Amino acid sequence: MSATLLNLPPGSLIDGWQVAKALGDGGFACVFLGEKNGRHRAIKVAQHRESSGDFKQTHARTLRELTALLMLDHPNIVRPQGYGLAESGNLYLALDYVDxxxxxxxxxxxxxxxxxxxxxxxxxxxxxxxxxxxxxxxxxxxxxxxxxxxxxxxxxxxxxxxxxxxxxxxxxxxxxxxxxxxxxxxxxxxxxxxxxxxxxxxxxxxxxxxxxxxxxxxxxxxxxxxxxxxxxxxxxxxxxxxxxxxxxxxxxxxxxxxxxxxxxxxxxxxxxxxxxxxxxxxxxxxxxxxxxxxxxxxxxxxxxxxxxxxxxxxxxxxxxxxSRQRHGARxxxxxxxxxxxxxxxxxxxxxxxxxxxxxxxGLVEPRVPEGLRHPAISHSAPPEPAPPAMPTPSPAPVTAPGPSIAAAPKEGSALKPLSPEVPPQGRPPRMPKKAIAAVECASLSLVAALAAGCPGAQIRPESFTCPAGAEEAMDEQLHWKRGENFALQYDDSQKGFASVWFTAGAEVVGVVPKGINDDRQETVAPPGTRFYGKAYYLSDKMGRADAPALVVRYDRVKLPGQADYPICVVVEMDALAFKDGKVQAYNMGVGTRVHRWP
CATH class of the missing domain: 1.10.510.10 (Transferase(Phosphotransferase) domain 1)
Structure with missing residues (x-):
């Protein structure tokens, strides 16, 4: 499959992405520069590893990579901008391209x-x-x-x-x-x-x-x-x-x-x-x-x-x-x-x-070839609508360095073993249409972040502990009471006291606006205080009895003239609508200090 993919000539299509050129090839994927609607992306197409024996691992590995990327949002880490199925039936990831x-x-x-x-x-x-x-x-x-x-x-x-x-x-x-x-x-x-x-x-x-x-x-x-x-x-x-x-x-x-x-x-x-x-x-x-x-x-x-x-x-x-022409370095x-x-x-x-x-x-994993690379992201490029992000799990404790033995987990996945049709000579094996449909929705619903296009995949963000040091910071430095409420504008980049759209899984920065007539809040969270967090969507089928909701989790705060502090503040506001990975809600309300994410 890799040879066929790498030989895709310029102008070929991968799920609507027009191939400009091949960027790299490795043990797990082939990477191309693709263009669609005036946007350029690195299109990373999953590559079947012969050593795995079946296509199930090919898709499971790509889903795991996508899940990890969706849980990260950092300027020095590549970010995904979409996913889909290539004509070969293999999953692909769209990543921002950068020179x-x-x-x-x-x-x-x-x-x-x-x-x-x-x-x-x-x-x-x-x-x-x-x-x-x-x-x-x-x-x-x-x-x-x-x-x-x-x-x-x-x-x-x-x-x-x-x-x-x-x-x-x-x-x-x-x-x-x-x-x-x-x-x-x-x-x-x-x-x-x-x-x-x-x-x-x-x-x-x-x-x-x-x-x-x-x-x-x-x-x-x-x-x-x-x-x-x-x-x-x-x-x-x-x-x-x-x-x-x-x-x-x-x-x-x-x-x-x-x-x-x-x-x-x-x-x-x-x-x-x-x-x-x-x-x-x-x-x-x-x-x-x-x-x-x-x-x-x-x-x-x-x-x-x-x-x-x-x-x-x-x-x-x-x-x-x-290299073979120049060995004599000092x-x-x-x-x-x-x-x-x-x-x-x-x-x-x-x-x-x-x-x-x-x-x-015979115990060593086959070596990952050095040739695999794909371009990273350019944050100046307008992002495509992203599916709701995977909820961040509780930080894994840093155990004492060193090896340990873990029982081999059971290799399982909702991706059913595929029986590829016998392909014509020179063409990559294709999955049956039913298998492709299963990969497109049912299998991808295993990853909560792949909500767009698969009803029911937008699961409630799982509970997990607050950031390290949040309890101490809220008690000792900020002097916030347990269960205390703060009036704030949820997203400072949009109009306050108005109905706006929040992108599920996106970072938001809330702010305490001027005109808060509360002496207590004036003292512990005055106007200009900024809350940093992420928005989620909670449907009425995800444990909320009355109506769908916008949920915002803030894990960091900065008071005017002070340093940042880790915090645990949550917002839950009735949702007015949900469409294409975005939730509509009023951009003003209260945030509540909690000891654990609900």
Whole structure:
């Protein structure tokens, strides 16, 4: 199927999207640049993996990716703009397209200073902290899965094909989760060795694994002037040979940054930063260092690639490195060259032994090809109407780093096993029409966020605990009483005291308007106080006895002249209408402090 999809000529249609060109291909999807109604999107078409044995996993994996994306809303994380069925019968996701480079290409073409590199990784760590707070793990962080937008230099994390979230089903068949071996933490391979005879043993991916992958990315950018080239590299997760400190390989790396990278790549996960927010703070502290060392390019431009594509169209695809023609990069500055070659020889011998052992063990998930990438989002583009968003689950507790065994979950899904028709030679297998219809509505209704087009899929947002620290902030800093009500305008971007439309699943910013004649509220939530949250739709068949309602959950507040505080405030207002994923209601009322989301 992938070969046929990649050979789609410009002008071909994918569910009404006109293909401009292919953008990439990988183990889970093919990605195209598509155009419809004047809008450009990256169209990511699910690709059947031969190793899975059936089409059910193809759709289940895409549904899981879409669910994870719908639970996230962050400027440095790719956002979906729609979904549908391709003519082949496979699901596709529409993602905002942006002109830019992969992180590796950016480093080669822009010659960033060390401080600029730190700025990018600080934002990545912040996005990961946001993601982890919602119980979502990316599990395939690498240089090709981060894009740098050309227009403003903002990094965007892409490709959630391997992502997982709280209560998500495990779709892998091996001991390790899907991912790219070079970026795996060493404890994953240790787990595999220790449990090689246990067929149902599954490694529990941790935040510490994500942190290690960030360390690999940072180490590569700091020590390799041409990271896009395909050539032998030091294996940073080798348990027998710890990676060399970045400063030992590249004298331009400041000592403080070199020490941080060493701690991120520590063999003991307990010696790494405790979480991604702690990592973000350490990166921010280094970026603020006044030393001139941080304002030097990480590598002399003469050592990096020259030229390359300059127009946005050419930069949308990763460059094809001509690595075999250029092997002679200077790898080390301060070490004896002979010792370095000896280490590499030992590494290759060990690698061959490990490969032979793993081939015999048969527990490893097939490697995810490096070629898969798709463009990230451009927030300036007008969004398409989005289906109501998946309710945010309770943040998964950050357990102690390290492996654990989990019983293999039952592979189940409402997607019925498909029996593809026998296709003509050279054409991809197609699902029967009845199966396509089932995928289009009944199967997608498993994902609450896919409400548009499937009646009954707009389920009530599940209950979950308030943000961490909300109770303390409301009691100690804000002095709000339990059950206290606040008069506010629900969406400051629309007219107050009027009937307006709210997009289900969209972020809203409420505000306390002027003219509130309440001495108590004037004290604890005065005019100008801003509430940040998300809107939902609750029908009369979802536990509400009297009428459908607009529900808004606010999880953050900012009083005039004060810092932000986590909160737990809910609004429930009678809905006047619901259409195309939007709910109509009056844009004024009260919000109530609660101790748990209803």
């Amino acid at each position: 830019g480079w992969t992180l590796a290409e950016w480093a080669e073409r822009k010659h960033p200073t060390v401080r600029e590199v730190l700025g990018v990784f600080e934002k990545l760590a912040g996005a990961l902290a946001y993601m982890h707070g919602r119980g979502i793990l990316h599990r395939d962080l690498k240089l090709s899965n981060v894009l740098i937008r050309q227009s403003d230099g903002e990094p965007v994390i892409i490709d959630f094909s391997c992502a997982t979230y709280t209560l998500a089903e495990d779709l892998t068949g091996g001991g390790l989760p899907p991912g790219t071996d070079r970026y795996r933490a060493p404890e994953q391979f240790k787990f595999l060795r220790e449990h090689k005879d246990e067929r149902r043993a599954r490694y529990a991916f941790q935040v510490a694994d994500e942190i290690f992958a960030i360390g690999v990315m940072l180490h590569e950018l700091l020590t390799d002037p041409r990271p896009t080239e395909l050539r032998p590299r030091f294996d940073l997760n080798n348990p027998a040979l710890p990676p060399p400190p970045p400063r030992r390989v590249n004298a331009r790396v400041p000592a403080g940054l070199s020490d941080l990278v060493e701690s991120i790549l520590a063999r003991d996960p307990k010696k790494r930063p405790v979480d991604t927010e702690a990592l973000r703070r350490e990166l921010a502290e280094l970026r603020a260092d006044p030393s001139s060392d941080y304002d030097e390019p990480g590598h002399p431009p003469s050592e990096q690639r020259h030229g390359g594509p300059s127009c946005p169209e050419a930069l949308a695809m990763p460059s094809i490195p001509q 790898v080390e500055r301060e070490r004896d060259r002979g010792r370095w070659h000896g280490l590499l020889a030992s590494l290759f011998a060990l690698l061959i032994a490990v490969l032979l052992w793993r081939f015999a063990g």
